[in-house]
Amino acid sequence: xxxxxxxxxxxxxxxxxxxxxxxxxxxxxxxxxxxxxxxxxxxxxxxxxxxxxxxxxxxxxxxxxxxxxxxxxxxxxxxxxxxxxxxxxxxxxxxxxxxxxxxxxxxxxxxxxxxxxxxxxxxxxxxxxxxxxxxxxxxxxxxxxxxxxxxxxxxxxxxxxxxxxxxxxxxxxxxxxxxxxxxxxxxxxxxxxxxxxxxxxxxxxxxxxxxxxxxxxxxxxxxxxxxxxxxxxx
Numbered sequence: 001x002x003x004x005x006x007x008x009x010x011x012x013x014x015x016x017x018x019x020x021x022x023x024x025x026x027x028x029x030x031x032x033x034x035x036x037x038x039x040x041x042x043x044x045x046x047x048x049x050x051x052x053x054x055x056x057x058x059x060x061x062x063x064x065x066x067x068x069x070x071x072x073x074x075x076x077x078x079x080x081x082x083x084x085x086x087x088x089x090x091x092x093x094x095x096x097x098x099x100x101x102x103x104x105x106x107x108x109x110x111x112x113x114x115x116x117x118x119x120x121x122x123x124x125x126x127x128x129x130x131x132x133x134x135x136x137x138x139x140x141x142x143x144x145x146x147x148x149x150x151x152x153x154x155x156x157x158x159x160x161x162x163x164x165x166x167x168x169x170x171x172x173x174x175x176x177x178x179x180x181x182x183x184x185x186x187x188x189x190x191x192x193x194x195x196x197x198x199x200x201x202x203x204x205x206x207x208x209x210x211x212x213x214x215x216x217x218x219x220x221x222x223x224x225x226x227x228x229x230x231x232x233x234x
Contacts, residue, residue: 008091008119043071043079052092059090060124064168069135070122081130089121145185152194161204163197170196172203179204202232 039047040056048056048070056070070090073083083089097113104110125135156163162178172179179200187193206213206228213231217224 041068043075065124067125069125087127147190
């Protein structure tokens, strides 16, 4: 059981790294961070520690949760709420030690601390119905929509690119040929928004009907992928 938990944690971290996303470095809010990084919170408001922070950050970004609050099925039930049917929990771990007294060869007793780890599932409050209203409070926008920069807006509009807003991901979708951006208000500054948009629009230029740029890319993380990222960063 212990090794299974270790493996699950490792697999989750590797999977997130392979996506190329480091949530603590993003210039926009994941929804539950109001201009600063906030650790995931338990049902009682106490923050999670250690590896659970990264695991729940990743889960929140992947699912688009705006709330930092997480709780178990039992904790939700004790509040008179219920997890919606079909919702899946996310793994968190609890690590501690137990003390075991052992008799040595010389007849003396010696205490030995044995580390252990156990895993359990928690749900974001956005997967739960019937909780007190304060659990569903939405963060205030980080920046005022009025802070848009007019000449930057004109430039990006003139490209003719299809730019959609929503969610917690910034990327160019080649299949539908559009750029996906988080909403303007979720960024920490207007400059951060336009810098991110410029990066994704550079990827937009690789389309076969524009610059037809591939670099021989076959999969995520290969040499072609790296070359494309260097273009977008230049």
